[in-house]
Amino acid sequence: MSENLALVTGGSRGIGKACALHLAQAGYNVVINYAGNEEAAKQTVSELEALGVKAEAVKFDISNHDEAQEAVAKIIEKYGRIDVLVNNAGITRDGLFMRMSKENWDAVINTNLTGAFNVTQPVIKVMMKQRSGAIVNMASIVGIYGNAGQANYAAAKAGLIGFTKSLAKELASRNIRVNAVAPGFVQTDMTKSLDSAQIAEHIPLKRLGDADDIAGAVKFLAVDATYVTGQVLQVDGGLTI
Numbered sequence: 001m002s003e004n005l006a007l008v009t010g011g012s013r014g015i016g017k018a019c020a021l022h023l024a025q026a027g028y029n030v031v032i033n034y035a036g037n038e039e040a041a042k043q044t045v046s047e048l049e050a051l052g053v054k055a056e057a058v059k060f061d062i063s064n065h066d067e068a069q070e071a072v073a074k075i076i077e078k079y080g081r082i083d084v085l086v087n088n089a090g091i092t093r094d095g096l097f098m099r100m101s102k103e104n105w106d107a108v109i110n111t112n113l114t115g116a117f118n119v120t121q122p123v124i125k126v127m128m129k130q131r132s133g134a135i136v137n138m139a140s141i142v143g144i145y146g147n148a149g150q151a152n153y154a155a156a157k158a159g160l161i162g163f164t165k166s167l168a169k170e171l172a173s174r175n176i177r178v179n180a181v182a183p184g185f186v187q188t189d190m191t192k193s194l195d196s197a198q199i200a201e202h203i204p205l206k207r208l209g210d211a212d213d214i215a216g217a218v219k220f221l222a223v224d225a226t227y228v229t230g231q232v233l234q235v236d237g238g239l240t241i
């Protein structure tokens, strides 16, 4: 069994869970992070273990700098390495900008963008020592094209794309690749209030994505795409062509 380790933030549910399972299928031991839903995290860990890898769920709030850095340090202490980091955890607090509260602005920026800062910094220290690693950041097509009612979310995801490209340039000489996936509409808890039939009409592939569609792209960038760095792969059923 490979002793390579993948860390997936927000790996307890939705897209993150699918990423964790795809990486486990590729032979990685997996640490998933989650914010509060312990039941989902436990369920995901048992599904990961059933694939024959080591798996663990670690609860921490990625938006809390000290908490996230301490938790990542403990993971590194325990496993000695991190080969793949998927910065996946994210939230929405949608609303028209005119009426957007500072609280909803801060919550989304602090989780979706600063959360990646908080987790990535300790991870790249160990990746730099290893002289290898792959990071995949979960952006969104909204971070490229914008979306009315999601100024906070679009700003965070656009920030994550700039972060991806800058880190790719900084870390390439250490053999660390940094890419992003930009999903379109994906069926998860995050999108369960949307009218999926109506949205599907506007998507060339005539359906919303599922978590496995996104996880396949993440696994490709993290594991297979050994000469790809600084890229943003849109996985949206053709919505933006």
Ligand code: NAP
Pocket: 009, 010, 011, 012, 013, 014, 015, 016, 033, 034, 035, 036, 037, 038, 040, 060, 061, 062, 063, 088, 089, 090, 091, 111, 138, 139, 140, 141, 182, 183, 184, 185, 186, 187, 188, 189, 190, 191
């Ligand atoms: P989801 O089903 O709502 O799952 C979110 C995950 O993130 C959960 O595991 C949750 O943990 C975790 N999380 C949330 N806040 C956290 C925090 N502060 N610290 C640690 N973990 C936290 O979401 P999803 O639809 O799978 O989305 C995953 C990523 O894809 C997000 O970055 C999202 O922006 C992006 N994305 C989604 C879509 C879509 O259509 N669904 C489209 C484009 C991009 P708990 O289970 O403990 O709550």
